[in-house]
Amino acid sequence: MLLLGRVVxxxxxxxxxxxxxxxxxxxxxxxxxxxxGPREALPARWSGESGAAGEPACRRVEAPLVTAGLVDAxxxxxxxxxxxxxxxxxxxxxxxxxxxxRGGGIVASMRAIEEADVDAIADTLARRLARMASLGxxxxxxxxxxxxxxxxxxxxxxxIARVAGRADLPRVVPTFLALHALPPEARATAETRxxxxxxxxxxxxxxxxxxxxxxxxxxxxxxxxxxxxxxxxGELARAAxxxxxxxxxxxADVGGAELAAALGAASADHLENVSRQGLDAMAxxxxxxxxxxxxxxxxxxRPPDVAAMREAGVRLVVASDANPGTAPSESLPxxxxxxxxxxGLTTDEVVLGATAHxxxxxxxxxxxxxxxxxxxxxxxxDLPHEDALxxxxxxxxxxxxxRDGRPLHAAL
Ligand code: NIG
Ligand code: FE
Numbered sequence: 001m002l003l004l005g006r007v008v009x010x011x012x013x014x015x016x017x018x019x020x021x022x023x024x025x026x027x028x029x030x031x032x033x034x035x036x037g038p039r040e041a042l043p044a045r046w047s048g049e050s051g052a053a054g055e056p057a058c059r060r061v062e063a064p065l066v067t068a069g070l071v072d073a074x075x076x077x078x079x080x081x082x083x084x085x086x087x088x089x090x091x092x093x094x095x096x097x098x099x100x101x102r103g104g105g106i107v108a109s110m111r112a113i114e115e116a117d118v119d120a121i122a123d124t125l126a127r128r129l130a131r132m133a134s135l136g137x138x139x140x141x142x143x144x145x146x147x148x149x150x151x152x153x154x155x156x157x158x159x160i161a162r163v164a165g166r167a168d169l170p171r172v173v174p175t176f177l178a179l180h181a182l183p184p185e186a187r188a189t190a191e192t193r194x195x196x197x198x199x200x201x202x203x204x205x206x207x208x209x210x211x212x213x214x215x216x217x218x219x220x221x222x223x224x225x226x227x228x229x230x231x232x233x234g235e236l237a238r239a240a241x242x243x244x245x246x247x248x249x250x251x252a253d254v255g256g257a258e259l260a261a262a263l264g265a266a267s268a269d270h271l272e273n274v275s276r277q278g279l280d281a282m283a284x285x286x287x288x289x290x291x292x293x294x295x296x297x298x299x300x301x302r303p304p305d306v307a308a309m310r311e312a313g314v315r316l317v318v319a320s321d322a323n324p325g326t327a328p329s330e331s332l333p334x335x336x337x338x339x340x341x342x343x344g345l346t347t348d349e350v351v352l353g354a355t356a357h358x359x360x361x362x363x364x365x366x367x368x369x370x371x372x373x374x375x376x377x378x379x380x381x382d383l384p385h386e387d388a389l390x391x392x393x394x395x396x397x398x399x400x401x402x403r404d405g406r407p408l409h410a411a412l
Contacts, residue, residue, distance in 0.1 A: 001028040001405070002046055003378070004039055005063040008386055010369025011356045015315070018348045018386065026066055027058075028376040031405035036370055061400060061412070063380030065388070067351070069138025069170075069403065070379065071358035071368045072332045074245075074269050074290050074319035076177075077132070077142045078125045078160050081112030083324040096299055096326060097223050097251065105325055106181035109146040113156055121159035128322075128330055129169045133408035136398035137332050138377040140170045141245075141319075141362055143217055145177025150199055153178075157212040170403060171377075173362045175245065176213035178203065178233055179225040197225070201233045208240035214363065215266065219247040220256035227255045234263035243363060249273040250295070261285035267317060267361045271304045272296055279312035288361035289314040291345075291353070292321035293338035294329050303343045316345065317361050318353035333389070333396075340390040347387050376405040380412075 007024030011017070025042045027035035035046065046058055086104050090096065099105050113121065125142065132140055142160050147153035157176060164172035178200040186196035207213050216237035218230040224247070234244045243266045248256030250270040257278025260268035268274075268282055269290035282289060289309050296303060309316060318339045321327035329335075336354050339345045345353065359368030366374040380400040383389060388397075401409040 001059045001061065002026070003028070003061045003063055003066050003380055005380070006065050006385065007036070007370065008065070008067040008351060009036065010068065010371065011352055016348065016352075018351055020386075024066070026370060026378065028378075028402065028405045031376055033370055033372050033374050033376050036372055061380055063382075063399065064384045065381040065386065067379050067381065067386070067389075068355045068368050068370050069377035069401065070136045070332050070354050071139040071362065071364075072132065072137050072320050072322070072354075073141050073267065073317050073358040073361050074292060074321050075140055075142055076145060076321070076323035077128050077140060077330070078121060078144065078156050079109050079112070079146055079324050080116045080121055080124045081109060081324070083108055083328075086325065087328060090298070100181070100223070103184065106146065107148070107184060109324060110148045110152065110181075110183060113146045113152050118155055118159045118162065121156060122162040125159060125163045126166065126169060129163065129172070132330050132332070133170050133401055133403075134398065135331055135333050135396045136379040136381070136401055138170050138379070138401060138403045138408065139173065139359065139362065139364065139367055141173040141175055141215075143175040143177040144213075145180035145217070148181060148183040150203055153200075153203065157207065161212055167404065167406070168408065170408065171367075173215070173364070174213045175215040175217050176203070176207050176242075177217040177219075179218035179230060181219070181224070197229045201236055204233065204236045204242070205240050208237075208242050213242060215243040215245050217245050217247065220254060220259060221247065221250050222252040222254060227259045230256075231259060231263070234259070234265070238263060245269065245290075245361075249278075253278065257282050257287075260287045266363065269319070270295065271309075272301050274304070276308055276312065279308055279314055283312045283314045287314070288317045288357060290317040290319050290361065291339055291343060292319055292327065292335070293342050294327040294335050295321045297338055297342060298326050298328065306343050306345065315357045315361070316349055316353045317358045318345070318350055319358065334393060337390050337393050347390060350390060351386055375403075377403050
């Protein structure tokens with residue numbers, strides 16, 4: 001396949017700006033990018049209307065704009081059920097933490113996992129990922145974390161693994177969200193709490209052996225888990241060969257950024273409440289800062305201090321946080337639009353944050369950029385310019401979405 005148009009190649013050598021081809025060409029062969037460059041330099045073997053004798057003509061797609069497939073580096077996409085009643089409570093002014101304290105929130109989603117079997121969870125996730133693909137997303141990080149109890153976490157991870165095996169959906173990077181909330185039975189005393197944390201940590205070696213997760217995550221915040229609880233989880237994950245990503249500073253700065261740096265985490269996410277020292281520690285340890293503007297919008301929060309992040313020199317990632325509580329959306333493009341409008345990110349920061357920087361933060365540095373020999377995960381957009389990627393809120397403008405050169409979505 002030959003794609004012709006304005007091509008967003010990936011980051012330039014500074015890593016801070018986009019490299020572009022105004023009139024570019026991308027050749028896809030055997031699931032990979034076979035050639036990439038200015039249209040006028042396209043080798044003759046691909047530029048003709050028909051291929052060599054006996055070969056079919058190369059399919060040509062003229063697209064105004066071509067980018068790498070979008071990479072959503074933070075989702076809870078394996079949820080089932082609906083928390084619309086809580087959303088109505090939020091609209092009436094109830095706080096997220098207050099709803100959770102009354103048995104709603106994450107525990108409400110745990111109840112839904114309890115009621116569902118692996119097939120039902122996998123089916124819901126697969127349909128959600130197909131909708132994400134239709135928006136231009138070709139790689140999705142998917143967390144567990146709604147099982148809470150070991151047997152239910154295993155159920156959710158098994159469902160994620162089943163869907164991760166499908167080539168007709170976006171790539172899945174599975175994360176074991178080991179410490180997300182306490183199940184009701186663990187809330188009674190300090191001992192039951194400690195037993196819950198210990199049981200979650202004890203699952204790490206088994207999950208690593210069965211390759212059910214590439215990363216381990218913990219929600220490090222007030223009304224969630226402490227640095228002291230999350231640290232041994234992270235250390236064991238690293239020792240077992242898994243990466244670490246953390247929910248940090250969504251409501252309060254309890255030292256999660258410094259912990260992420262000490263653990264060599266791939267990413268610290270949310271970051272509405274983080275100190276400059278925490279950001280500096282992240283920058284030194286090359287921990288990405290994953291911004292989740294849909295969640296802070298739903299919670300009516302002040303945006304994170306993006307200027308301090310830029311000064312500290314952390315790489316910015318933009319993700320959807322797709323979940324039924326704080327980010328009831330499946331749309332990374334919507335998160336990108338909000339990152340620009342609410343957080344003041346530039347087009348280059350948003351696009352890099354949803355492509356190359358996101359892929360790198362998932363340990364997949366060949367994705368999120370277009371380069372010869374890399375998997376042909378790319379999107380042809382019905383949009384004239386990369387600035388326009390930040391505008392069409394609430395609709396898909398992806399006309400062709402390829403993963404490994406094969407269409408996940410086509411609306412040509
Ligand atoms: O990333 N902060 C914690 N976890 C999710 C919300 C999960 C839920 O409410 O279901 C988040 O915002
Ligand atoms: Fe989250």
